[in-house]
Amino acid sequence: MQLQKSEGYKIIHEWLLSKGLSAFPFQEKTWQHIINHQSGLVNAPTGFGKTYAVFLGALIQFINQYPADYNKRKNNKLQLLWISPLRALAKDVGRAMEETIEALGMNWKVGIRNGDTTVSERQKQQRNIPEILVITPESLHLLLAQKNNAAFFTGLKIIAVDEWHELLGSKRGVQVELAISRIIGQRKILNEINDISVWGISATIGNLTEAKDVLVSSLNKEGVIIRAALNKRTEISSILPDEIEKYPWAGHLGLKLADKIIPIIKQSNTTLVFINTRGMSERWYQAIVTIAPELSGLVALHHGSMEHEIRTWVEESLHKQKLKAVVCTASLDLGVDFRPVDTVIQVGSPKGVARFLQRAGRSGHQPGETSNIYFLPTHSLELIEAAALKTAIKKNVIESRQPMLLCFDVLIQYLCTLATGDGFIAEQIFNEVKQTYCYKEITEEEWQYLLHNITQGGVALQQYDEFKKVEIENGIYKIKNRAIAMRHRLHIGTIVSEAMLKVKLMNGRYIGVIEEWFISRLEPGAVFTLSGRNLELITIKDMDVIVKQSSSKKTIVPSWQGGRMPLSANLGAMLRKMFDKVAEKKTGKFEEIELEVLKPLFQLQQQLSAIPQANELLIEHIETKDGFHVFVYPFEGRLVHEAMAALLAYRIATIIPITFSIAMNDYGFELLSDKPVPLDDSNVYELFSIDNLLADIQQSVNSVEMAKRKFRDIAVIGGLVFQGYPGEYKKARHLQSSSSLIFSVLSEYEKDSLLLRQAYQEVFDQQMEEVRLRNALQRISSGKIIVRFPGQLTPFCFPIKVDSMRENLTSEKLEERILRMQQQLEKENRK
Incomplete structure (x- = not known):
């Protein structure tokens, strides 16, 4: 069917015209492929309507199917499954979709399902399945752990994976691959495989073809890449210190320049101030309101360890243009509808070109608008990175995200997920798993090892009943023990973070979370900062840190593990090319202002x-x-x-x-x-x-010690170590000792363990x-x-x-x- 002649296209086209808009060619190209039941990857700059390229395609497809009464039909079953990497992003996407559906007079419902979704809302979704479900990878696997889950996906036309570049190269991305393989496998049984298509949505990524191949692998089809031939203008300005320190040191310069961002915040409509770590975001928030007290109440803080309601309030206030600035971490990297943001400030090097572009794209987040981003160095040498970033963006040098291969811990978890639901037939799931990109090289021997692992505990652990989770009944692998099934559902997911404790005021009000390793070092009476407040530690009780407000000026800023990002290979290469320019320049001014102001430092380095x-x-x-x-x-x-x-x-x-x-x-x-x-x-x-x-x-x-630490995460994901029920206080070091014990047992009695092999491989690939x-x-x-x-x-x-x-x-x-x-x-x- 030709798109322009279809009823769906005419209706969407007229609606866009009524808003003074028209579709971009890349959007129309995507719609044509969607109504032809094809799959692929949409790539466009941030703010150019990638979301609408797929979402409106789903509406066009439905209208074409029911042209006479598309706006009267109710309870149409699930039509579009929208997989989102972030909860905040899911809410934004859902809101934008609901506005469009209402404007078109359609009876579609949009459901959101993630860790914040209440039990009653989930039950409501089961009884009355929404036409669109916006869901995280973890919640999608929880759906697969339910009985008769295939009925939920009956009639599904499109699986869309938003911000695919954020998921690719992570175990959450592998979860997405496995979920897609199962839904497609269910459709094959019903002989409805040609009715479903898979679409990825991606902004900045270097290996687009590989990213597309990973996503559509289970369909066993080539898939298409749709690139938007659009140039997103990005204005990058470096905030320069008044005097260059010839002997710089990390973190020292940043806060000294805090006063230079106050005029930027005041002259801008709304500004996002991106900080690389949660600890430093707390310090920057305090610095801004101290330097400019008149901004108190107009500046907010947003990071992943803050209480959910506070984060929601910040997101809503940002959307309604009630805030002048938000100091944030990667928690606000992504989003679809922050229209008021016109300026971004990046504090410290983002360590990667793609991350910098992603953050820059949060401003001017609409077609035709310019993204304005300021780079504030935390020490002098980071100005060279600013010059390198500008050059990399000009030359379109964007990082690739390498897909993960043979993640056996995720596969073990997935098999237990299926066994918790309707159970599975081994041969059928093996064929599905082999279709994914991650497990295309899995051998029959490795598959049998995994089955033996979940049913018997493997060779080394077969004496312990707790590792014999899955039973075989009439050729179907099932978890029949209700306690084991409940424990498994509680820990579906691949994000293994440090043990977190809730921080509460004495009246029970929840402030946020803090890592156990940090708080355990403090004595009662110590004052620390969280969510922009100074809090005095009173006591630690169960999983709660009890605190009271403090007026103390001296405070400890928490640090969270894993906050420091390494320099990407692409940015490193561009950085070395900057030194080519420095070494070759004998006279005259540098073209790059950053290199020009660093001249005294370069001259001293050359001299010494x-x-x-x-x-x-x-x-x-x-x-x-x-x-x-x-x-x-x-x-x-x-x-x-x-x-x-x-x-x-x-x-x-x-x-x-x-x-x-x-x-x-x-x-x-x-x-x-x-x-x-x-x-x-x-x-x-x-x-x-x-x-x-x-x-x-x-x-x-000490690769053994490094592998032992890496094995802790693998053991948790693979279900060998139980993290405890909600409200239970199981310390991180106890987790480590449990996993260390299993590591030692496997090392001695099961040297060919796939999970051991994976631990060493991850050390070499990721840590080294x-x-x-x-x-x-x-x-x-x-x-x-x-x-x-x-x-x-x-x-x-x-x-x-x-x-x-x-x-x-x-x-x-x-x-x-x-x-x-x-x-x-x-x-x-x-x-």
Whole structure:
């Protein structure tokens, strides 16, 4: 059927005209593919209507099917399943859909299903299935754990996965793959496979074709990619310090520049201030209202550890234009309907081009509007990242998201999910699972291992009844024990976070959540900040932290685990190219304002040592009263540097007996010893060789200990460790000891365990970034290595040196010590 001649298109076209709008060509192209029952991926800049490309396509398809009475038909069963990565995003999408449906006079209902959905609302959805269901991956698997779940999806026409680039490359993305495979498998049984299509919606991603292939894999069809040929204008402005510190250090500069964002906030309609970590967002919120008290009540805070009602209020106030600014983390990265936001401020490097573009796109979030984003550095060298980001965006250098393969923990959880519902036939589910991208290489032997694992506990754990979860009855695998089924439903999901405690005032009012490891270090009477308030710790009772409001000026800002993001490979490469420009520039001004203001720093670095070009690696030997330092600058991100530092330390230790302490940041790393380090022109290329890399990595780091920590998450996802019922207080260290015990048992009695293998693989792939490490070593080996012996610390090494001091000093003492160091270094420079 030709789109323009269809009844559905005419109605949608007229509705758009009544609003003074018209469809973009990429939207019409998507609608044509949808009414032809095709599948694929829609890619367009943020704010250009990707959501409507798929959503309106579903409406057109329905109107075409019932042209005479499309607006009278009720209870049409589920037509569109909309999978969303964030709860806040789900609410926004649902609201936008309801407004459109109401304007068209249709009787469709939009349901939202996630962790916040009440039991009564879920039961209502079961009794009266909405035409559109906006759902998270975890809640979708909970649906699959219900009896007769196939009836819920009968009649489903489109599965849409919103912000697919956010899910791809994560275990939540694998959950989506498995859910799609099951729904399609159910349709195959009914011989209705041609009636269903799968669509992904994605903004910024480098590997679009692979992203599309992962999504539509279960359909066994090629699928299409629809790119919007639209240019989204992004204006990037760097906030420059009045004076450049020649000896910069991380986190120090940011809050010093807080006063510079007040005029930006005041002159803008609404501003989002993005902070990379929850702890720093608390500090920035306090700084803004302290500097500009007149903004109190007009500035809000938003991050994932805050109480749900407060976050909802912030989102609603943002939507209704009641706020001038919101200080937020990645919790507001995504969304469809924040029209009033016209300015974004990024505090500190976003560490990736795609993340920066995503955040920039939150302003000017409509077709034809310009996104305005300010970059505020947290130390001087981050200005080079700002210049690198501008260049990367001009050249459209966007990161790829690599899909995960053979996640056996997620598959074990999925099989138990199916067994909790209607049960499953092994051969049928094996064929479905093989159709997914993640498990296309799974072998029959591995499949049988997993079945043995869920029914008998595997080889090592078969003596314990608690691991024999699934029974086989007439060839159907089922969980018949109600207690086991309930425990499983409680822990469906792949996000394994640190143990969280609820923070409540003495009157029982809920404030938010805090990680156990942080709060357990505090004594009663200590004051900490959460949700922008200063709170005094009274006691910890069960899963609750009881607090009262405090007027104390001195407060501890919480830190949450996993807050620091490593530099992406793409941004690292662009950063090294920036140094090419710096090294080549002999006279005149830099084209990039950021490089121009950093000239004094570059001149000092060149004077004391060298500035490496893109094909060069700089190594600095410096002796201080602390010992003998080796600083190395690959510009590859902290994870790669951590592994590279351990590798280099191990290889040097094979030459002479020597021990090191290690520090690193995104630009380089430090090896510190009490004796001279034998690293020079005679052996440097050999030490950075890729020969015997895997064996040397395993020797250089405690890979067993790292795998043991990684196994904790795998054990929780795979159901080997129970996290406790809601309200129960099961400490993280108890979880760790439980998983460590299982790890030890498997290591001794079941060495070929797939979950053990997965733990080691995840350590190499994720924590060490082994592929990226190998590529970096290859680049270094084939390039030029420069060894220098500066007489003092240099601008490049100073931030790494500061990072190495953080663990042993309080923030006040650290600041005093750094100030003395800076003054001493400046004094030596003047000699």
